[in-house]
Amino acid sequence: MNxxxxxxxxxxxxxxxxxLISGSEAxxxxxxxxxxxxxxxxxxxxxxxxxQYVSQMISDGDFDCEFIVAESEHSQFEIVKxxxxxxxxxxxxxxGVGWFYAFEAMAVTAGLRMPMVAMxxxxxxxDPGAFGVEHNDALxxxxxxxxxxxxxxxxxxxxxxxxxxxxxxxxxxFLPCAVSCDGAFLTHSQAIVNVPDQATVDSFLPRYDRxxxxxxxxxxxxxxxxxxxxxxxxxxxxxxxxxxRARGVITEAYEDFGDKFGREQEPFIERYMMEDAEIALxxxxxxxxxxxxxxxxxxxxxxxxxxxxxxxFRPFPTEELQDALSDVEAVGVIDRDYGFGSSFxxxxxxxxxxxxxxxxxxxxxIVSFIAGLGGREVNTDNxxxxxxxxxxxxxxxxxxxxxxxxxxxx
Amino acid sequence: MSDVITETLDDYIKTQVLEAWKGPKxxxxxxxxxxxxxxxQGCESALVMKLMAKxxxxxxxxxxxxxxxxxxxxxxLSTPWSVPWMHTQxxxxxxxxxxxxxxxxxxMRKGKMEKERINVIAFCGDGGGADMGLSAISAALQHTEYxxxxxxxxxxxxxxxxIQVSGSSPYGANSTFSPxxxxxxxxxxxxxxxxxxMLAAGHPECKYxxxxxxxxxxxxxxxxxxxxxxxxxxxxHSLDPCPKGWDYDPMFxxxxxELAVETGIWPLYEIEEGKxxxxxxxxxxVNGQMKRKPVQDYLLRQGRFAHFIDEDIEYFQAKTDEMxxxxxxxxxxxxxxxx
Ligand SMILES: Cc1ncc(C[n+]2csc(CCOP(=O)(O)OP(=O)(O)O)c2C)c(N)n1
Ligand code: SF4
Ligand SMILES: [Mg+2]
Numbered sequence: 001m002n003x004x005x006x007x008x009x010x011x012x013x014x015x016x017x018x019x020l021i022s023g024s025e026a027x028x029x030x031x032x033x034x035x036x037x038x039x040x041x042x043x044x045x046x047x048x049x050x051x052q053y054v055s056q057m058i059s060d061g062d063f064d065c066e067f068i069v070a071e072s073e074h075s076q077f078e079i080v081k082x083x084x085x086x087x088x089x090x091x092x093x094x095x096g097v098g099w100f101y102a103f104e105a106m107a108v109t110a111g112l113r114m115p116m117v118a119m120x121x122x123x124x125x126x127d128p129g130a131f132g133v134e135h136n137d138a139l140x141x142x143x144x145x146x147x148x149x150x151x152x153x154x155x156x157x158x159x160x161x162x163x164x165x166x167x168x169x170x171x172x173x174f175l176p177c178a179v180s181c182d183g184a185f186l187t188h189s190q191a192i193v194n195v196p197d198q199a200t201v202d203s204f205l206p207r208y209d210r211x212x213x214x215x216x217x218x219x220x221x222x223x224x225x226x227x228x229x230x231x232x233x234x235x236x237x238x239x240x241x242x243x244x245r246a247r248g249v250i251t252e253a254y255e256d257f258g259d260k261f262g263r264e265q266e267p268f269i270e271r272y273m274m275e276d277a278e279i280a281l282x283x284x285x286x287x288x289x290x291x292x293x294x295x296x297x298x299x300x301x302x303x304x305x306x307x308x309x310x311x312x313f314r315p316f317p318t319e320e321l322q323d324a325l326s327d328v329e330a331v332g333v334i335d336r337d338y339g340f341g342s343s344f345x346x347x348x349x350x351x352x353x354x355x356x357x358x359x360x361x362x363x364x365x366i367v368s369f370i371a372g373l374g375g376r377e378v379n380t381d382n383x384x385x386x387x388x389x390x391x392x393x394x395x396x397x398x399x400x401x402x403x404x405x406x407x408x409x410x
Numbered sequence: 411m412s413d414v415i416t417e418t419l420d421d422y423i424k425t426q427v428l429e430a431w432k433g434p435k436x437x438x439x440x441x442x443x444x445x446x447x448x449x450x451q452g453c454e455s456a457l458v459m460k461l462m463a464k465x466x467x468x469x470x471x472x473x474x475x476x477x478x479x480x481x482x483x484x485x486x487l488s489t490p491w492s493v494p495w496m497h498t499q500x501x502x503x504x505x506x507x508x509x510x511x512x513x514x515x516x517x518m519r520k521g522k523m524e525k526e527r528i529n530v531i532a533f534c535g536d537g538g539g540a541d542m543g544l545s546a547i548s549a550a551l552q553h554t555e556y557x558x559x560x561x562x563x564x565x566x567x568x569x570x571x572x573i574q575v576s577g578s579s580p581y582g583a584n585s586t587f588s589p590x591x592x593x594x595x596x597x598x599x600x601x602x603x604x605x606x607x608m609l610a611a612g613h614p615e616c617k618y619x620x621x622x623x624x625x626x627x628x629x630x631x632x633x634x635x636x637x638x639x640x641x642x643x644x645x646x647h648s649l650d651p652c653p654k655g656w657d658y659d660p661m662f663x664x665x666x667x668e669l670a671v672e673t674g675i676w677p678l679y680e681i682e683e684g685k686x687x688x689x690x691x692x693x694x695x696v697n698g699q700m701k702r703k704p705v706q707d708y709l710l711r712q713g714r715f716a717h718f719i720d721e722d723i724e725y726f727q728a729k730t731d732e733m734x735x736x737x738x739x740x741x742x743x744x745x746x747x748x749x
Contacts, residue, residue: 037516038509064520066512071549075505078498078546082473082509085496087523088516104499207522215494215510217469217528222489224497226481 015261016196023186026154026193027119027179028053030161032063033201037088040068040076044098045131046183047121051093073098077105077118084114085215085223089165089208092116095183096123099137109176110145112224113239115168115208117161118178121187122285122336124374132375133182135284135337139313139348145239147177147246148314150284152270154193157181159263160311162205166253169208172245182336184375185286196261204260246315268317270309271324273299277306279390280325280364282353283334284310287371287378291334294383305387310349318356325357330365330394332386334406336372344368346403365393371406382406423642425557426469426527428635434628442468446490447483452660454650454667455479455535455563457624462531462561463493465634470529471514473498473506475543477535478570479563503534503560504546507643511556529638530557536564536578540605547645551613554642559634562605562645565652573655577603580675581729582722583714585655590717601729606647607742610681618644620680625667626690633680640682649676657713666711674702674730677741686742696740705730 021029027050031039041051057063066083070076073094080090094102099120109116120138124130138148149164151157157179164177181187215223227235251267258264270288273295274280281291288309298305308324310317325331335347343351350368357363367390372378386406392398431437442463449456459479463472470493474480480497483490498506511530517523534543539562547560567585568574574587575598584590588597610619617640622630630648637644651666653659658666670676671691678692687693694700705727709715715722738745 035520037520037522038512040509066516068508068512068553070505071545074499074501075508075546075549078502078505079509079512082496082498082506083513083516086471086510086513086517088513090513105502108499215471215496217471217494217526220492220494222484222491222495225484225486225489227486231486 015200016194019193019195020190021154021193022049022188022190023151023154023157023181024049024121024188025053026158027161027181028057029195030158031091032057033196033198034089034162034165034205036065036091038066038068038080038083039091040070040079042070042073042076042094042098044095045121046123046187047093047095047119047181049187050119050121073102074105077102077109080116081105081109081112081114084116087208087210087214087216089169090116091118093119093121095121096137097126100125100140103140106141106146106176107144108224110141110239113145113174113242114176115174116176117164117168118176119161120178120180121183122180123183130374132184133285133336134373135180135335135348138178138180139337141178142314142348145175145243146314147175147243147312148180149177149312150180150310151186152286152288152309154186154191157186158193158195159257159261162201163250163253163257166205167246167249170249171209171211173242173249174213175239175242175246180285182286185289200260204256243315250312250315268312268320269324270311272307272309274306274308274324276304277328278304279330279332279387279394280306280308280328281332281334281383281387281390282308282310282325282349283336284313284349285336287334287336290378290380291383294380294387297380298384298387303387313349316352316356321353321356322360325364326360326362328364330367330390330400332367332369332390334369334371334378334386338370338373344401344403350403365400367393367398367400368403369406370403376407378407423555423557424527425639425641426467426529428465428467428639430632430635431628437464437628437631440464442466442470442491442493444490444492446485446488448485449478449482450652450654450660452653452663453478454624454663455565455652456483458561458563458648458650459483459533461624461627461631462533462634463491465631466529466531466638468493469526470531471496471510473503473510473530473532475503475506475532475534475538476500476570477538478565479533479535481570498532500538501542502546503532503539503543504548504550507532507558507560508550508553508556511558515556529559531559531561531638533561533563535569536562536566537568537576540564540603541577547609548612551609551616551643551645554615556643557638557641559637559644559646561634562647563650564647565650565655566602567652567655569652569655578605581726582718584717585714595717595719596722604744606645607681609645611743614684615642616644617642617683618680620646621676621678622646622648623667623671623676623678624648624650625664625671626678629678629690636680636682655714657716658711662711666708669703669708669711672703673705673708674734674741675705675708679742686739688741692741695734702734
């Protein structure tokens with residue numbers, strides 16, 4: 001698990017260097033490039049590799065920040081919350097039950113509108129113990145005012161972490177943002193990444209400026225008093241407004257990112273072979289890897305299948321998904337999470353998507369799948385089976401009011 | 411980034427030097443905890459807030475854990491704090507202090523904020539501190555690179571939630587979670603945690619730990635001033651009579667604080683760079699210049715002990731005697747040396 005001292009492949013390219021690195025190392029580079037001021041760590045697999053890389057960078061003198069190994073995740077998140085209040089740019093992260101241990105702190109961070117960027121190395125919750133990916137950890141904060149984004153590759157992890165700082169610290173937003181990286185499949189898997197140079201990052205990412213919200217003797221404000229029924233509703237409404245504004249600010253950030261770094265991408269979702277698609281698969285994170293391969297295979301056989309990868313879960317890309325999916329006959333949502341007792345016993349993404357597509361005319365059938373829990377591999381054969389079931393649902397041959405578990409021993 | 415290496419630690423570890431005040435007349439009038447709060451009449455914890463802020467002065471950031479001193483003090487739009495103040499979670503005083511100090515240090519070191527000595531104080535109640543927040547306080551006290559003070563105001567219950575026993579409630583106290591009933595007279599059988607010595611003994615690099623009581627206000631303020639000047643993380647534990655939770659007439663708050671000290675139930679001492687120094691009446695007790703008053707003089711003044719019978723008072727007296735007669739360091743550290 002020890003991080004390599006030097007990147008395995010290094011080659012200077014224009015505006016940065018190319019390195020073979022994992023998702024965790026990519027995010028460590030983003031922290032360095034963002035010149036983060038305070039980082040708190042606590043060990044739990046698989047996210048904690050990012051802290052191994054960060055601490056190595058600090059001890060090698062490549063990066064300067066206060067690096068605190070907290071005594072629990074609760075403290076980890078509380079420490080950075082308070083550092084953010086005095087104007088420090090902060091980074092934190094966790095996985096699985098560690099993320100839950102910090103839950104109280106995460107609730108108040110969002111309630112306080114305290115900007116921070118957190119990495120989630122998505123992991124199954126105990127019990128039973130499992131190191132592998134599930135999305136229920138990060139999804140647990142979805143209604144609290146955290147922005148949530150899932151990424152697929154180490155490059156996207158690095159880029160998105162920089163974008164996350166820009167959006168979270170934007171005065172119009174001031175909300176925390178969690179970058180979700182699938183445990184093992186992304187945290188520990190390497191790919192060639194363009195690590196940008198400092199000047200480009202500086203041109204994209206302004207300094208964190210709290211303005212009149214800064215906690216400092218020159219600005220003796222009281223933060224987070226007891227508001228009760230007199231004011232809480234207005235304050236919640238402001239968080240709602242910030243989350244609504246986030247849509248525009250995220251779009252702006254992606255446009256500027258594209259201009260400065262030369263990597264253009266659609267902000268909220270990725271559409272893969274969606275032109276003329278009759279059925280669409282939808283999922284998040286590294287699930288995209290087998291799905292894309294399977295989609296290519298099926299396309300080669302003449303089947304009109306496409307894939308939509310949801311990047312941002314909060315704010316939820318309602319309009320984009322309506323746009324991408326309103327012309328298909330049926331949608332198969334592959335959740336790497338569960339929602340026991342929810343509508344149709346579906347995963348979180350499936351039900352969120354059902355709500356988003358409800359007002360669409362000629363609404364496609366939506367079939368819900370649960371797969372890859374606890375880090376179980378989802379392979380191309382699984383995806384082809386799923387696509388077949390979705391095609392059946394399109395022709396009315398399958399019940400779309402239920403949820404199907406894929407790759408499970410019954 | 412290379413200039414980081416050449417910085418001297420000294421540049422960032424400096425504290426404000428706050429000289430001790432010689433007596434009440436030398437204490438400035440200026441307050442930083444002013445009107446706007448709505449604590450009970452006779453609330454000694456509110457006095458702790460006021461004098462703590464006064465002792466620290468204007469270049470201070472104060473973080474406050476959930477509890478009476480949050481809920482009753484900082485109602486939205488009527489804050490009493492004229493220094494910057496921020497709420498922190500019930501168990502987060504240690505983390506709040508650490509995060510604030512770390513943020514300031516990082517920003518000053520990296521040239522993103524003007525270098526200045528700013529006091530960082532986080533306060534917590536006994537429930538938030540000695541129970542829920544113990545691990546975070548412990549962690550904070552290890553960080554010698556951060557200047558911070560954690561002040562635990564101990565009203566001996568979870569007061570804000572309507573008076574429930576905590577690990578710092580005295581043996582036998584009546585509370586809404588330990589009411590004497592028809593079958594059981596004593597519901598709370600735990601002996602009060604010995605928090606300050608636990609933290610001092612457990613964190614040998616922490617330079618200053620003290621107990622205070624606002625019945626001895628100048629000494630208490632000077633403890634705050636010393637804690638903020640000495641450098642690194644420090645801890646102060648104050649015992650605060652609470653008319654609501656202890657059930658007595660608010661006019662006796664000051665007197666009850668004195669009785670807690672005079673009976674030997676609440677010893678006053680400083681542990682400074684590893685040296686224990688008793689002060690005030692506690693020092694006279696240790697030196698044999700003053701006899702401890704019987705604990706019943708203190709207990710029977712409070713409704714929370716009204717259900718006590720002789721047996722309970724004797725038990726309380728015996729345990730208190732043990733502190734002074736059997737402990738390795740009287741009033742401070744238990745364990746008796748093997749004969
Ligand atoms: C995590 C959490 N659990 C419970 C509470 C409810 N609560 C609010 S104030 C309080 C009492 C705290 O007691 P203490 O720290 O002794 O402070 P006091 O109220 O006595 O001043 C409690 C339990 C809370 N705010 N947060
Ligand atoms: S209950 Fe006790 S601590 Fe709380 S405000 Fe009243 S007197 Fe003060
Ligand atoms: Mg209390």
